[in-house]
Amino acid sequence: MRLTTKGRFAVTALLDLAMQRSSSPVKLAEISERQQISLSYLEQLFTKLRQCKLVDSVRGPGGGYCLAKKMEHVSVADIILAVDEPIDSTQCGGKENCHNDKKCMTHDLWTKLNQLIFDHLGAVTLKQLVDDQQVRQDGAMQIIDMRKVIPGHQHTVASA
Secondary structure: OOOOHHHHHHHHHHHHHHOOOOOEEHHHHHHHHHOOOOOHHHHHHHHHHHHOEEEEEOOOOOHHHHEEOOOHHOOOHHHHHHOOOOOOOOOOOOOOOEEEOOOOOOHHHHHHHHHHHHHHHHOOOOHHHHHHHHHHHHHHHHHHHHHHHOOOOOOOOOOO
């Protein structure tokens, strides 16, 4: 599968946007700072995400981006496809010309893998990713709280 930085960053940026759960638009500069993704790169990604109606943009002071759909209606596959990221493990891009202009012996294997990957990413929603992150953050906070009540405990919390 050729999942490049473009697809990974798009999913990360939308997850960050969704986690803000803000009633006001979120600025790309804030996402850029939190996720250490170039602002100009985010601008390119969000143009495509907006064209695919995954995000809405608000111009002017206080402007930024917000989700255009409910989190449970946006899958990871939707995000990846919106930024033109192919989900393809074949050598030929699905054209069946991978071996002397014919389908190679393993073409069907890679095609089935593509379908499994696409099905999995299509089944994972932005809401699930947000919920998973919230559980991780809540768990980290519980560890910190427990250390406050254990006398003499001075270890630092390891990052997740």
